[in-house]
Amino acid sequence: MATFLCFLCFLLIFTFTPLSHSQPERFTRPLGGARQEYFEVSYPPPSHEPTPSCTHRILHHSFAHTIDSPPYTTPYAPPTRCPAPWSRVVLDFHARCKGEQYDRIAAIWLAGVELLRTSTAEPTAAGIFWNVRKDVTKYSSLFLKPDLDLTMMLENIVNRDFTGIYHVTVTLLFYNQYYVNAPVRVPFVPCPEALNLNPIESKSRSRSLIQEPGFSGVTESPADLIIPISDDGRRGFWFKVEEEKRSCSRKIRIPRNTYRAVLELYVSFHGNDEFWYSNPPNSYITANGLDTERGNGAYREVYVTIDGRIVGSEVPFPVIFSGGINPLFWEPMVAIGAFNLPSYDIDLTPFLGKILDGKDHVFGIGVVKGISYWLVNANLHLWLDHDSTVVHANPVVHYSPETSIERQEEFRGLDGAFDVDAEKETQITGWVITSAGNITTTVSQGFSFKNFIKFQRKGSLKTVKQKFKAKKKVKVIDGRGESITRLKVRRRYPLRVVTNTQQFQDGTYRVVTDVSHSVKEKYVSGCFVKSINNVQNSKGWMEVKGHSVLSGQASTTQNYSYVDRVICYSRNVAAANGIIVTDNSTFVCEL
Ligand SMILES: *[C@@H]1O[C@H](CO)[C@@H](O)[C@H](O)[C@H]1NC(C)=O
Numbered sequence: 387m388a389t390f391l392c393f394l395c396f397l398l399i400f401t402f403t404p405l406s407h408s409q410p411e412r413f414t415r416p417l418g419g420a421r422q423e424y425f426e427v428s429y430p431p432p433s434h435e436p437t438p439s440c441t442h443r444i445l446h447h448s449f450a451h452t453i454d455s456p457p458y459t460t461p462y463a464p465p466t467r468c469p470a471p472w473s474r475v476v477l478d479f480h481a482r483c484k485g486e487q488y489d490r491i492a493a494i495w496l497a498g499v500e501l502l503r504t505s506t507a508e509p510t511a512a513g514i515f516w517n518v519r520k521d522v523t524k525y526s527s528l529f530l531k532p533d534l535d536l537t538m539m540l541e542n543i544v545n546r547d548f549t550g551i552y553h554v555t556v557t558l559l560f561y562n563q564y565y566v567n568a569p570v571r572v573p574f575v576p577c578p579e580a581l582n583l584n585p586i587e588s589k590s591r592s593r594s595l596i597q598e599p600g601f602s603g604v605t606e607s608p609a610d611l612i613i614p615i616s617d618d619g620r621r622g623f624w625f626k627v628e629e630e631k632r633s634c635s636r637k638i639r640i641p642r643n644t645y646r647a648v649l650e651l652y653v654s655f656h657g658n659d660e661f662w663y664s665n666p667p668n669s670y671i672t673a674n675g676l677d678t679e680r681g682n683g684a685y686r687e688v689y690v691t692i693d694g695r696i697v698g699s700e701v702p703f704p705v706i707f708s709g710g711i712n713p714l715f716w717e718p719m720v721a722i723g724a725f726n727l728p729s730y731d732i733d734l735t736p737f738l739g740k741i742l743d744g745k746d747h748v749f750g751i752g753v754v755k756g757i758s759y760w761l762v763n764a765n766l767h768l769w770l771d772h773d774s775t776v777v778h779a780n781p782v783v784h785y786s787p788e789t790s791i792e793r794q795e796e797f798r799g800l801d802g803a804f805d806v807d808a809e810k811e812t813q814i815t816g817w818v819i820t821s822a823g824n825i826t827t828t829v830s831q832g833f834s835f836k837n838f839i840k841f842q843r844k845g846s847l848k849t850v851k852q853k854f855k856a857k858k859k860v861k862v863i864d865g866r867g868e869s870i871t872r873l874k875v876r877r878r879y880p881l882r883v884v885t886n887t888q889q890f891q892d893g894t895y896r897v898v899t900d901v902s903h904s905v906k907e908k909y910v911s912g913c914f915v916k917s918i919n920n921v922q923n924s925k926g927w928m929e930v931k932g933h934s935v936l937s938g939q940a941s942t943t944q945n946y947s948y949v950d951r952v953i954c955y956s957r958n959v960a961a962a963n964g965i966i967v968t969d970n971s972t973f974v975c976e977l
């Protein structure tokens with residue numbers, strides 16, 4: 387009898403271990419819901435896209451049970467109806483899906499160079515569809531080439547439980563008009579006088595100016611050559627990083643007449659690191675005997691190395707996929723970045739002196755504190771000096787200390803609080819002797835990161851607050867010390883997630899969540915100025931069994947604004963239980 391009783395109490399304790407330590411989680415939404423269009427709020431809105439000179443369908447494929455298979459590959463050739471030069475190229479990604487399915491991660495590569503990292507929305511029984519548009523003008527040098535392989539990876543599972551097949555069509559939109567004389571030597575477009583408008587004029591001209599060059603936000607001409615820093619492609623071109631120790635690398639050789647290099651980093655986080663910003667330290671998990679593997683604390687940094695030495699790093703924007711936290715929040719507008727994950731530019735020009743020797747160099751990517759798993763790869767954009775075969779370069783100043791990271795933890799049982807503070811400031815200067823003279827590039831950047839996690843009420847109430855601020859300046863001067871270009875970028879992305887979990891005897895549980903997520907970004911490049919302010923707030927509850935949401939209620943509001951020298955755009959959207967209740971947008975500048 388005594389043994390039986392003890393077994394019972396063990397069972398009780400076991401069943402009531404709060405789940406909140408592993409919140410947030412990944413779920414599938416209930417099957418109900420109308421056939422509708424999903425979207426990610428961004429600029430320009432689809433209704434404001436000018437008509438392209440030609441459209442070129444490059445991929446059309448259905449992704450059913452694709453897990454453990456190689457990616458889908460199809461040949462690419464440039465459009466015959468509107469040959470280069472192009473003023474702008476836009477990638478249009480269209481997907482539709484019907485049935486029950488998880489969110490999936492996907493990417494598209496051309497000759498191993500990544501064009502888009504995207505994730506899918508979770509479908510309904512009636513079916514959903516969506517479009518993603520991305521300016522891909524910066525990859526123009528690739529779009530010119532015939533006989534390339536276009537590859538798309540979307541690992542999906544189709545079986546008795548999961549029936550959703552993703553049908554994908556990718557089209558490139560090419561624009562020939564408004565082609566300005568391409569700057570041949572220095573890849574920076576000087577400020578056109580015409581853009582020097584006063585705000586009153588800009589207000590009335592905002593719509594008509596939308597097709598002007600520079601509208602795309604690209605003020606420099608596309609690179610001459612793009613080299614992928616990626617895996618071999620058998621399982622997609624991304625490297626799968628499963629632990630901190632494993633840095634992934636590729637040996638490459640760059641042309642000796644390269645005078646500018648920018649590495650574009652693509653990252654996404656999955657499995658035990660999908661919600662890395664909410665992972666408690668391992669000490670908390672071990673002390674409480676929890677069975678979650680979502681640990682290692684709440685700090686991650688993705689870094690890039692050349693020949694084993696760190697040359698740049700980024701704290702990634704915390705993208706929430708459509709099954710994340712509460713899937714009812716992300717319908718029909720998905721979380722910020724979910725359809726078009728950000729990539730991160732790291733200016734490597736000051737390091738050219740180390741890699742212009744015509745020899746192979748090893749480029750590596752790794753994740754500080756990363757656990758399984760991260761999908762990372764990069765595109766190395768190179769600008770070549772066509773009037774010389776070899777340029778000379780040297781670093782001058784290099785100030786790049788380690789990231790300073792401070793951690794604090796305090797807990798008793800399942801309640802406690804954890805802090806991580808990190809910051810870094812670097813400055814790197816290097817010069818390049820080109821056929822246009824001595825060009826010196828200085829890259830100064832810094833960031834500060836704060837993460838706070840608190841567990842209360844025996845771990846059932848979890849609060850995550852994260853702040854991230856970054857600034858970057860790139861200054862390029864000529865041999866006389868005169869400024870050729872200046873780039874300034876400021877970013878902030880705060881995130882707050884409060885989760886209250888209540889567990890029931892029948893194994894189901896109820897989660898009440900409040901999420902507030904935003905991006906503020908200001909970008910100044912010469913005379914081109916743009917700022918984006920994107921805020922998304924969600925709240926609601928759901929009743930869950932295993933990983934399936936049985937029922938719930940959710941509402942999300944989003945305020946988006948885009949402002950540059952000629953355009954002001956804002957859109958406020960609110961959705962409740964999957965239905966849009968407000969959707970207002972304007973092109974009026976609020977002075
Ligand atoms: C190029 O300019 C930098 C300063 O901007 C200078 O330190 C360097 O010596 C110059 N290089 C040559 C070869 O003159």
Ligand SMILES: *[C@@H]1O[C@H](CO)[C@@H](O)[C@H](O)[C@H]1NC(C)=O
Binds near residue numbers: 945
């Ligand atoms: C968006 O703006 C509206 C009106 O100004 C405001 O009521 C709402 O709270 C805002 N939503 C967010 C997510 O900031």
Ligand SMILES: *[C@@H]1O[C@H](CO)[C@@H](O)[C@H](O)[C@H]1NC(C)=O
Binds near residue numbers: 967968969970
């Ligand atoms: C725009 O917002 C107002 C409230 O500010 C609302 O009454 C109206 O229905 C909205 N328009 C649309 C199209 O949602």
